[in-house]
Structures are given as structure tokens and as C-alpha cells.
Amino acid sequence: MPNFVRLIISFALLGASVALFIFGHWGWGIPAFLLAIIVFVTFFFNENMLIAQYFLRKENMEKAQQWLDNIKNYEKQLIRAQHGYYNLLIGLIESRKAPMQSEKYFKRALSLGMTMDHNVALAKLSLAGIAMAKRNKREATMYLQEAKKADKNKLLADQIKMMQGQMTQMDRTIIKGGYR
Structure with a gap:
């Protein structure tokens, strides 16, 4: 998978986790945020x-x-x-x-x-x-x-x-x- 796709996915997951936090779904927001971080780290490693x-x-x-x-x-x-x-x-x-x-x-x-x-x-x-x-x-x-x-x-x-x-x-x- 090309690196720019990883960045797009990580920012989409980050946006989704922020939206989940805003709407009060903390239980789903935290794993989505952690998944966004993991996908973002695979950009570098x-x-x-x-x-x-x-x-x-x-x-x-x-x-x-x-x-x-x-x-x-x-x-x-x-x-x-x-x-x-x-x-x-x-x-x-x-x-x-x-x-x-x-x-x-x-x-x-x-x-x-x-x-x-x-x-x-x-x-x-x-x-x-x-x-x-x-x-x-x-x-x-x-x-x-x-x-x-x-x-x-x-x-x-x-x-x-x-x-x-x-x-x-x-x-x-x-x-x-x-x-x-």
C-alpha cells in the first residue's frame, strides 16, 4: 500500500475518533484513536x-x-x-x-x-x-x-x-x- 494512502486512512480514522468523542461515544473513540496512531506510525516504519x-x-x-x-x-x-x-x-x-x-x-x-x-x-x-x-x-x-x-x-x-x-x-x- 502506498504511503499517501496510509496517511489518508490515518487522518480519516483520527477524524472519526474525534467525531466519536464529540458525540459522547468514548468507548469507540479511544480504540479508533489508537488505531489511527498505529496506521500513522506505519507511515514511518x-x-x-x-x-x-x-x-x-x-x-x-x-x-x-x-x-x-x-x-x-x-x-x-x-x-x-x-x-x-x-x-x-x-x-x-x-x-x-x-x-x-x-x-x-x-x-x-x-x-x-x-x-x-x-x-x-x-x-x-x-x-x-x-x-x-x-x-x-x-x-x-x-x-x-x-x-x-x-x-x-x-x-x-x-x-x-x-x-x-x-x-x-x-x-x-x-x-x-x-x-x-
């Missing part, structure tokens, strides 16, 4: 995205993919601030199936922008992992440094340290293997 995030936290990728598939045209169904998060969620799901294919989603998520720093750090950390898999040390180091800067609350500090350890281990295998 798409319910499909919220449910997909829930299933991602529960490690159920199939269900998360199903809920994200309900969004047919994300540019019309989501507000501009959610476009980056939509691509981040798709990238996280794709990284489980085909890690190299998820790179374009993470890059698109970063280019569209995200407001939360830890999500930016997550996207850059994922791109660093993809660059390491491609044996591109310079790009991986750059993404790791950017992820470290973006992770202000140190939510991904352990993953960043682990990735840096893997990078030094990758250097040792290259030197021992004679690829220097």
Missing part, C-alpha cells in the same frame, strides 16, 4: 520491514525474505529514509546465500544513506569481509577502518577485531606461500 528485522534476529532467513518480498516497489512503499535499510536487509539475507552477490546491496545501502551509525558500520564490515574474500587487502583495510569509525557505541568491536585478526593471518599465509 513499514510493518513488512519490522517483521523482517524480527525474523533476521531470530536467524530465520526464509521468513525474513518472504516479508521483504511483500514490498514490491520499495521506492513507492517506503519513505526515503528507509531505502537504505531495505537494501541493508536484502544484503544481509543475500550474504547468507551468495556472499559475493550481496556486495551491490551493501553499496547501495551506503549510497542511499542510513541514520544509525551501527548500521553503517555493519554494512562497511560486511563489505570488508567481501573484499577479504576477493583477496583485496587494501579495500578490506579501508572498509574496516571506516567501520571502526562508524561504530561509536562499540557494538561491532569484537567482529572488527576478529576481522583484523583474519587479515593478519591472511598476510602470513601469503608470505609463507611465497606469493610475496
